[in-house]
Amino acid sequence: DIQMTQSPSSLSAFVGDRVTITCRASQSMSSYLNWYQQKPGKAPNLLIYGASSLISGVPSRFSGSASGTDFTLTITSLQPEDFATYYCQQSYSPPYTFGQGTKLESK
Amino acid sequence: QVQLQESGPGLVKPSETLSLTCTVSGGSISGFYWSWIRQSPGKGLEWIGYIYYNGNTNYNPSLQSRVAISVDTSKNQFSLKLSSVTSADTAVYFCARHYYDDAFDVWGQGTVVSVSS
Numbered sequence: 495d496i497q498m499t500q501s502p503s504s505l506s507a508f509v510g511d512r513v514t515i516t517c518r519a520s521q522s523m524s525s526y527l528n529w530y531q532q533k534p535g536k537a538p539n540l541l542i543y544g545a546s547s548l549i550s551g552v553p554s555r556f557s558g559s560a561s562g563t564d565f566t567l568t569i570t571s572l573q574p575e576d577f578a579t580y581y582c583q584q585s586y587s588p589p590y591t592f593g594q595g596t597k598l599e600s601k
Numbered sequence: 602q603v604q605l606q607e608s609g610p611g612l613v614k615p616s617e618t619l620s621l622t623c624t625v626s627g628g629s630i631s632g633f634y635w636s637w638i639r640q641s642p643g644k645g646l647e648w649i650g651y652i653y654y655n656g657n658t659n660y661n662p663s664l665q666s667r668v669a670i671s672v673d674t675s676k677n678q679f680s681l682k683l684s685s686v687t688s689a690d691t692a693v694y695f696c697a698r699h700y701y702d703d704a705f706d707v708w709g710q711g712t713v714v715s716v717s718s
Contacts, residue, residue, distance in 0.1 A: 526702055528702065536710075538705070540700065544702045588651075588661070589661040590648040590703065592648070595645060
């Protein structure tokens with residue numbers, strides 16, 4: 495199985511801040527990395543697929559990038575509605591696996 | 602737009618079989634892959650397995666001996682059976698549709714399943 499190590503596990507930030515969340519894969523997996531946002535009591539919501547392709551309707555302040563086995567989700571100019579938990583997921587090969595999540599909280 | 606809805610018992614006894622159904626509305630089940638995913642505080646998000654509309658399946662090896670996913674295209678539904686459940690199977694169970702690169706673009710709201718006597 496491909497292990498996904500996500501960091502940090504939690505993060506405090508102000509509205510307007512720029513934040514970065516990282517996922518490291520245990521092996522090479524091209525760009526088969528997806529990012530989700532989850533709010534309490536809700537299902538995860540797909541933000542980015544293929545490491546950097548933004549889903550239609552997702553604000554452009556969200557972006558994703560890749561460098562080898564390291565993947566990054568960046569949120570520029572944080573908005574109040576962005577405080578949530580974020581997960582990465584590899585879809586390079588089954589079993590598909592998720593990172594442990596990053597809880598983004600308001601400072 | 603496409604919506605998914607999970608249904609099934611919220612309480613299952615240990616050693617019995619968990620059975621859930623996902624109903625697809627607003628679109629066809631045909632032409633897509635469909636997955637079951639669960640989430641528990643202890644194990645986070647865990648992919649259980651997927652089914653293609655033609656019935657082809659792929660299961661997580663960690664659950665493979667206990668899992669069966671089936672599809673009924675006439676009802677626009679797919680189903681999950683997980684046998685010999687224990688308390689470790691207590692979780693929120695989601696159904697989801699595969700998108701490009703096997704990302705999951707449409708999710709059900711999730712259903713809580715507790716394993717307890």
